[in-house]
Amino acid sequence: MPKRTDLHSILIIGAGPIVIGQACEFDYSGVQACRALREEGYRVILINSNPATIMTDPEMADAVYIEPIVWQAVEKIIEIERPDALLPTMGGQTALNCALDLVKHGVLEKHGVALIGASREAIDKAEDREKFKQAMTRIGLQSARSAVAHSMEEALQVQAMIGYPAIIRPSFTLGGSGGGIAYNREEFVGICERGLEASPTRELLIEESVIGWKEFEMEVIRDQQDNCIIICAIENIDPMGVHTGDSITVAPAQTLTDKEYQRMRDASIAVLREIGVETGGSNVQFAINPEDGRMIVIEMNPRVSRSSALASKATGFPIAKIAAKLAVGYTLNELGNDITGGLTPASFEPTIDYVVTKVPRFAFEKFPQADDRLTTQMKSVGEVMAIGRTFHESLQKALRGLETGVDGLDEKTTDIETIEQELGHPGPERLWYIADAFRCHLPFDEIQALTRIDPWFLVQIENLVRQEQALAGCQLETLTERQLRHLKRCGFSDRRLAGLLGCDQHAVRARRHQLNLRPVYKRVDTCAAEFDTRTAYMYSTYEEECEARPSDNKKIMVLGGGPNRIGQGIEFDYCCVHAALALREDQYETIMVNCNPETVSTDYDISDRLYFEPLTLEDVLEIVAIEKPAGVIVQYGGQTPLKLARELEANGVPIIGTSPDMIDCAEDRERFQAMLHRLGLRQPPNFTARNPAEALAAADDIGYPLVVRPSYVLGGRAMEIVHESRDLERYMREAVKVSNDSPVLLDRFLSNATEVDVDAIFDGNTVLIGGIMEHIEEAGVHSGDSACSLPPFSLPASMQDELRRQTEAMARALHVKGLMNVQFAIQDDTVFVLEVNPRASRTVPFVSKATGLPLAKIAARCMAGQTLAAQGMGEEVRPAYYSVKEAVFPFAKFAGVDTILGPEMKSTGEVMGIGKTFAEAFIKSQLAAGIQLPVSGRILISVRDGDKPEAVAIARKFVELGLSLYATRGTAQALLQAGLPVTTVNKVAEGRPHIVDMIKNGEIALIINTVSNKRSAVRDSYSIRHAALQARVTYYTTIAGARAACTGMANRQELRVYCLQNLAI
């Protein structure tokens, strides 16, 4: 059946900010959906609150709304745009939930909007645990014994029925948030409490434990003619008990015979039919008892998911694109398989001739108080995927692609007790401890009993370890070509081999090249070479035949950002995609290198050629050798490619844009200081210390408080503010390894300073200021964590001009070619340069959305040699409206973590609010971030001394707005003195009832809590923030944030939505 002609315009809901459990895979699916539907001639309207997405680019949809994803905002958009249909399956749980809200509030019915791709009934049936289980019983499939509970009493009754361990899953939460496994009553009660809180419907599913069972996922697509195809079967190496998002997974399934696989295939299709997914992609999860093959259905998602992004990348089958086309009426056989150039239809099942491994990346180093044991609640922040011809190769490529400092199965420990502990209670590094277990010759059966990982995988790991051990005492020169080839075929990186052989990776590479031991590139073609493909989607392997077939065209290669992590995520992928798109438009052949399956950049049709490869020196050099690009862009993918810049250059790779030497000049404190000095610009007093003694001496000179951090980091890793020498000593002892090669930077901390970000482009001749962003939180909060406004909401024009002048001076001095970002702090009208990054920054997509200037594209063209003038880019855009960026945090996922903001970045994502005034934009940014600002009720204020004058001013406004004031003793005193009515509340140490009691009892509507940076003060006030987080009470931990909130609340008006394309610039 061809596409529907009764539809003309379609609204797509995006997934909102990047959070744990919902990352850039939904940008990937959203982009595919937009492109697919526009290709069919539909008018596409898009809402997403996340400015760092490609899908919110004005070219991606006919009308783009960067607005909070709440049903009220969507209704406004529907009123304006009058779409015929709503496609809710591309934006993860966020979009599905929003669609359900729209249905519940009668919005779709009222405006005659058809829900396509999923029905309310199907969503309900799939998401509601009880209904799902009943549905499974109806079609003769087993599920785990379980029951639903809506209260602690009910929960305990269910538990009595199923025993321990019990699995608790709250309904309607992202990434299983709030769930867990309980082995005893105490744990059970704790998890249930949290789960009831987390579930918007206060509903828990409590299940019999199938921990240790084998876990599988099936990616299924169905069309309206009931044609069903399986795109991919994914097997989890980590058995049941670890969330699939946190599991190492492999495609295709490895340990099933055909009979078992087909049984699962039949069941998957039966599930889609029963749930009523009429068109689109879904994923169905299964557990299999390894003892007897008993199969149970775990759950299904009636939408594209993280797994479908993985499956798309793993097979080359674009699930979201096809799902979008099915939603408008096509059937699978009417659609072509792009990868074979349409030679074959989309109605087939991809078959692959390689092994795909996905390994999650965690960020527990950012949240030291968080429990880092893996459970049914997802905790990872990113993932890497690797393709190899064998599991060995695929796994080892994935490990080096993680960029966590490992080159393979690096040794962790020889302590048997630690190993046993880590094997039985998995944390983020279990795989490496398994390798250690084999190294220490723990019996195989014990390792298997502790991990319950299928022996097939364990033996593969053991085999790699034995190969490593066999190298003991060997030397590079004495390894035969055959031996070395075998090792490379097993995926050992040059660096890992170097480590094992006691040489460096350059020696291994040289030896390899001498032996002509080079990787070949095979194609991902969906069909295991049964049909010819022209699509250049490739991976490296050590085989005989190379299929790269490089051209002689003029090529630019873009190095991507690798796995998402805190501090490096979708923003950089956005930049890489823009570079590829712009240069492709300019007739360059573009080559993308990346290993993050969630991204748009790893979509094979974004660039002319895609190498799905780890971003290590070895892997990149081999690709460069085969492709011989005219230029390589390392400045767009964050630290990942930047770290490689110097060595790439040293190996003759033509890096375009700002030179690695100048990048180093900006990163190297001493060189940078000299440059600023030459330019007559100021910097906070600082020092680069190469040992603890130096640091302590310098600290006395500069004076406390100090910002301390290791050099070469992104995301403020290990950055701290220290107030006294005791703190500094501890920092040097515990937080960093300081050495000549990795010195520690000390900067005077500027109290009460305003921080400003400037993004600019320099072409060697003229500067284009992209945007000036005034931070809302004061200096000291990591720029990635603070909200900011473009244009500035309080900086005088003269000050802005001064910032422009300084930016230009530095651009010239650093011979910037392309993007640069400057962070300034302004203290009492004095401008300090905090840092300069002559590369793409996190704020580029936000600025681009706020100004309409595609900065990353413009800069990419500058890097390729076009001037700004030639591009017609001269004037800075000063928008007539405000855009506020707000950060989004993962605190709810990490019970026990302090929510206070500081110099170490903790946010995972961002949202943007647009308004005619700063207040409007700010309040919308809060709404988009899920922060509810109250209209009435009690506001609790507890601030540090320095903030008291400001707190009084804010409190006065709150009183005017009709809120009643509550404050802790010191703050209350200040408020009373100012003549404000206030009720004094006990601090926790002051006896009960205290502040936390009130929060827990739901008596507080808003909390403003600022503390001095002293560790003791932070510790004392922790319980307030913790209680606020648990009770979902809105809180601000900076006075500036509170001020902005207050302004927003005072100027509250009816929610208005703005179409990006119509905003007057």
Added chain:
Amino acid sequence: MSDHPRALLVLADGTIFYGDAIGAEGITTGEVAFNTAMTGYQEILTDPSYCRQIVTLTYPHIGNTGTNPEDIESTTGSTVHAAGLVIRDLPPVFSNWRSRQSLPDFLKQHGVIAIAGIDTRKLTRILREKGAQAGCLMAGNVDEAEALRQAQAFPGLAGMDLARVVSCEQPWTFDEGEWTGTTGYRAPGDSRFRVAVLDFGVKRTILRKLVARGCRVTVYPARTSADALLAAQPDGVLLSNGPGDPEPCEYAIATTRVLLDKQVPLFGICLGHQILALAIGARTIKMKFGHHGANHPVQDIDNARVMITSQNHGFAVDGDTLPGNARVTHSSLFDSSLQGFELTDRPAFCFQGHPEASPGPHDVDYLFDRFIRHMAQHRA
């Protein structure tokens, strides 16, 4: 590093692949064919249709789940029918709750020569571009020149009557139902129909599908005459799958003609489909590299629905030569080749792919139900 003996595969075009011998030692020749199914190596190896074919599996890890007595497809004679096996990687262990024996032990036990460690994707690419070709697999003592000589001496499958090689010699009965989902097969229920299966190399799963639907199944040698079959008064006759070229199977074509005349319900699968086509005067052709996989989309013309099917054939019926009383029921969405037809004046139909799957998806399972319906209608 490998401790396996050396092995090599030489194609008739002179391409040589070196690898490890993971099965029996010795020498074997055959037509080299690739199969893209990711599961089901044991079923493939034991499928009589692979007689005289050296199979390369495109999925790199083969042997993951070992082998077990339940997944053997052959019914008579040798357990393994494939002439040899070519894979990229044999994993160090097998793991599955049903497995009883490792793949290498299984191969050795059944005297199958197999090579691992070669660039199977390159091999597949060669076969795709140049078409299926003869090859020689040598394990243990290898001799390139001798292997090439033998590869080039292999006459090719065209004109080869292999059905007679793999068929049973005496009629026998079968009474095993479908797989239970964990282990073992169901016992047969009450039988309502008597089905005669003409064995050109029948797979066990075909027989199970019939038993599960209430058939009492008797398997007959390929050369059984129509008279002998009719004497048993079957409700229907199934023309089974099998290896090689259908054209030389004149005996079976003749038998089929008689059965058609007698209005006996007929169901042809794979080679059986080709034999039915030849019996009604259509032609068959040798394909470039055939269809071997478990992901082939086939459209059911009657309702336009897409079935993902298991396929394994190197010969095909030329759809243009079908007579007027044949109505096309199924067509390949990969290459538009004929995948099934039925006769408008006889209770006979057939399918080129494998409705019994094993390995492969169960989407065309319904054809067995159609056969049952035909038998029921015919009886009524």
